[in-house]
Amino acid sequence: MSYLDNIRTFVRVFELGSMSAAARDQRISPAVASSRISQLESHLDVRLFIRTTRSLQPTEQGRIFYEGACRVIEAVEAAEAGVSDITDNPRGSLFVAAPLGIGRRFVAPTLPSFKKEYPEVDVRLRLSDRKIDLTAEGLDVAFFLGNPEDSNLKMRKITTCERVVCASPSYISRRGHPMSGAELVAKKHDCLALRFPGAPEFQWELMTEDGPKRYAVEGPFESDDGDVLTAWALDGQGVILKPMFEVAEHLRSGALVPVAEDTPPLPVQLVCLYAHRRHQDPKTRLFIDFMAAKMSAALKEC
The missing domain is CATH 3.40.190.10 (Periplasmic binding protein-like II)
Structure with missing residues (x-):
């Protein structure tokens, strides 16, 4: 798995433009992130990034490798999703964001019941009323009040809020x-x-x-x-x-x-946003279905 870990770290460094940001995203130290990139460069015998004290920019080889690396990760995730689907035992971590009001009132109180039903899935919840970039922040799911502008994301409508x-x-x-x-x-x-x-x-x-x-x-x-x-x-x-x-x-x-x-x-829509490449992941689909049903019912009681 070490080579795949190196590829995952490379993709997050490329997307976030920062070694330290990618390390935080992957819950590793900056030293480990840097070591993974160095191992990858040594294996490929190319430089993937140009590093200075103030910036980190991908090389031409790095930009080319990024496209292939994304396909590798998507293929692995699809394979893992297929196995989880067959075993009916979804597992892993879900990174979820929600506005403060929605998150405090509906998402956070519902998570324990989701965890009870799917004990192998861990949920990392981030609450903020600011605009969220699903891809750049490494999120699987984001709840959103309003009309989303990003057409690259898939959307599941939960309800309409007066x-x-x-x-x-x-x-x-x-x-x-x-x-x-x-x-x-x-x-x-x-x-x-x-x-x-x-x-x-x-x-x-x-x-x-x-x-x-x-x-x-x-x-x-x-x-x-x-x-x-x-x-x-x-x-x-x-x-x-x-x-x-x-x-x-x-x-x-x-x-x-x-x-x-x-x-x-x-009125505004309450929707759930998720990336196209995640649509076959059973834990993402199960989470969205579970939360949509619970939140829709709770909102009707308000």
Whole structure:
């Protein structure tokens, strides 16, 4: 397996552009990653990367070898998947990402029951509201709220999530009850933004009589954690646009109140994304089927 391990490490170094990043991804030390690349170069009798103190760039031979290396890994994974399918005993690790709200409320609580049913599969869960690059980050599955842009990924729709614009009664008593997106902008309401490094210009897309329209709302606070925005809204600090499931209990209790009712937000899809080359992997397919059924049922109860 050592030669295959060397190839796997080479592929991750090539894709991530960093020896240390590839080492972290593969849960090995940078020294081991470097040694594997050196062994591969010695075996092939070529240089695969040009190394300097500040950068690491693939050579022409490295770029050629990468294409073949990917095919080798895909072939091995397909063979392993076939064996697992026959034995009905999926095993290995799954690297999964999810937005914070979805991950905390639905993914994380469901994982123990998945592990109980498939004890040989380990799940490595990463939660973040930032945009995820499935391939570059070595993920098998990513849950996503919205309309995915990457056409190179396969998508499994789980459900449609309604959304709501809302604020606390204390905020409304202080600033008034905005009835539309135009009023949010014109009266400079404090809109709380979900932002992260590299995020596009902040706008809310709301439905008007003339169809969807984007409003460039503004506010004093922003965060890359959606639950932080909810806490600020509950504290009377501003207006939020949230999936209904994240604020349903606060709406029922009256701690938050719908606003901008004349221009409601469009619903968003909750989907599961996975790479084309993973579609025959039984543990990936079983995980997606299991989580889709559990999450869809849980969301209907919100």
